[in-house]
Ligand SMILES: Nc1ncnc2c1ncn2[C@@H]1O[C@H](COP(=O)(O)OP(=O)(O)OP(=O)(O)O)[C@@H](O)[C@H]1O
């Protein structure tokens with residue numbers, strides 16, 4: 590168990606309010622006066638979530654995107670954001686961060702409604718927090734996947750993981766992949782449209798395999814992931830080749846901020862129609878079975894699970 594999951598399990602003992610949903614979901618779901626408020630809070634830290642060399646505008650954008658991605662997973666429409674800022678000691682850097690933060694809020698129609706600003710000790714790592722609030726009529730959660738359901742994913746995976754390696758100078762490759770790392774797009778509209786059709790949904794922040802395992806655990810089922818069906822972009826295939834290694838890296842690198850969801854087979858057509866209407870890419874990458882845990886396969890034949898299924902703090 591990672592330090593992160595062990596710490597969350599200490600909190601789970603007393604987070605018994607129904608809104609906490611056992612701390613197993615992407616966001617809290619608080620019912621107030623007959624309406625459902627979805628709440629999430631994410632922090633991003635220098636050298637953990639972003640690089641010191643990333644443009645400050647992109648870091649501001651990323652803070653918004655990673656939070657709104659948790660709202661997307663709950664099918665919520667953003668209502669507002671609160672932001673926690675540590676002054677960096679460089680006023681131009683701070684201005685550029687605010688610019689990117691504002692551009693992202695405008696793009697995803699999420700008003701800034703408050704926050705807090707402090708000065709951190711000189712030389713400490715930059716870190717920023719945001720609370721996002723949204724409203725949802727249906728918020729699927731992770732616990733409703735049932736045997737026989739299809740397992741779906743939106744977008745392409747692994748682009749941000751490769752982009753991070755390019756940004757770090759470990760490999761050279763197209764800027765498009767670096768952009769996927771620096772400027773993820775939360776799938777808000779897709780999440781809102783899919784929410785009434787799916788049995789479970791979450792966003793992929795830590796990696797397809799680790800997140801699929803979490804979804805399966807929350808639902809008390811087994812998830813089967815087919816490596817051949819892991820959606821890869823042309824840019825990624827062009828750089829890394831269309832191999833098992835590329836699919837495994839794409840399924841474990843994280844930072845994708847795409848949606849992972851399950852739905853009964855009878856909903857296939859309706860799901861594809863929504864994706865077509867939104868011009869969104871979706872791919873059926875496996876299925877849900879009775880049992881527990883995660884199974885990884887290639888062309889139907891079992892593959893050993895990679896040593897690391899994804900990111901854990
Ligand atoms: N310090 C904390 N206090 C209260 N709840 C927490 C804390 N840290 C995590 N949680 C809760 O634990 C659950 C899992 O948190 P986590 O940040 O891993 O969310 P996630 O959606 O799986 O990942 P991501 O935020 O990357 O999308 C969530 O319900 C979250 O609200």
Ligand SMILES: Cc1ncc(C[n+]2csc(CCOP(=O)(O)O)c2C)c(N)n1
Pocket residue numbers: 631635636637638639640753794795796842843844900
């Ligand atoms: C500089 C740098 N090194 C590594 C990574 C990879 N990474 C860090 S946290 C995370 C999961 C999402 O975070 P959380 O679980 O906190 O929401 C991933 C995939 C990165 N983004 N930047």
Ligand SMILES: [Mg+2]
Pocket residue numbers: 615658659662791792793794
């Ligand atoms: Mg999440």
